[in-house]
Amino acid sequence: MSLLKEFKEFALKGNVVDLAVAVIIGGAFGKIVSSLVNDVIMPPIGVILGGVDFKDLSITIKEAEGDLPAVVLSYGNFIQNVVDFVIIAFVIFMAIKAMNSFKKKEAAAPAAPPAPTPSEKLLEEIRDLLKK
Structure with a gap:
């Protein structure tokens, strides 16, 4: 019973709930x-590059044979995932930078x-009366 408690x-601590959120x-x-x-x-980048759909960018390593599917290197999906990562990393960097500057302002403010x-x-009044 102690283990369940x-x-x-642990599960209801603020850190775990914050992590889940x-x-x-x-x-x-x-x-x-x-x-x-x-x-x-x-899509606009694809148009600029001559109507290229990045999802279709791939290299066929081995053609399909009978029931075996073709072996395809889909580098277009990789390019899109790299762009996703760069955008997410940049947004997270900017959010952390904003939070750090906010914390610095809080710490600097007296x-x-x-x-x-x-x-x-009451004690101040008593002190002042005793001085007189």
């Missing part, structure tokens, strides 16, 4: 970037001293 405490958001972000690359970026509590005010 320990696992429950990050993985889910990261997966969704990956789909968005893939769509951006496949549907927005690569914290205002807390207002005195009622007890401290």
Whole structure:
């Protein structure tokens, strides 16, 4: 029973929940970037390069024989995955850079001293009365 309790405490810690949320958001972000690359970026690049569809770029190493499929090196998909990676890496770099600059600004800003509590005010008044 203790093992189950320990696992429950571990699973409900903030770090584990934050990690799960990050993985889910990261997966969704990956789909968005893939769509951006496949549907927005690569088609104009293909037109610029003479109407090339990158998904069709491949080299046939061995032709199909009977029931055996052809052996194909699909380097067009590789190019698209590299573009996906570069975009994702750049966005993550910019997000981390923004977070680091925000943390630096927070650390550099002097914290205002807390207002005195009622007890401290009373003690100050007593001190001032004793000085007189």
